Amino acid sequence: MSKIANHITIGVYANGDHVVNIVRPEHLQDHIEYNKVMRFGRALFVDGQCLNKGYLSKDAVESWRNSISTMNIDSSVPSREYR
Numbered sequence: 001m002s003k004i005a006n007h008i009t010i011g012v013y014a015n016g017d018h019v020v021n022i023v024r025p026e027h028l029q030d031h032i033e034y035n036k037v038m039r040f041g042r043a044l045f046v047d048g049q050c051l052n053k054g055y056l057s058k059d060a061v062e063s064w065r066n067s068i069s070t071m072n073i074d075s076s077v078p079s080r081e082y083r
Helices: 025-038 058-070
Strands: 007-012 018-023 043-046 049-052
Touching: 007 025, 007 058, 018 025, 025 043, 025 049, 043 058, 049 058
Parallel strands: none
Antiparallel strands: 007 018, 007 043, 043 049
């Protein structure tokens, strides 16, 4: 039986600051919903795909997508649990 990998989420604020979270598969939907409601202005990328662009421009979203693809993030240890 193979283990399902954790997800890498990156929240990006309009000023360029960002937060990386490692999220267990069973907590991903709660994590996404939390970010949609509580962090609506922050862009949210999940496994490199933008799910919410927040206040970022289209060009900024593309730039972050490219940057994220080059990041070497260890996803083996989850961040805080979202429930």
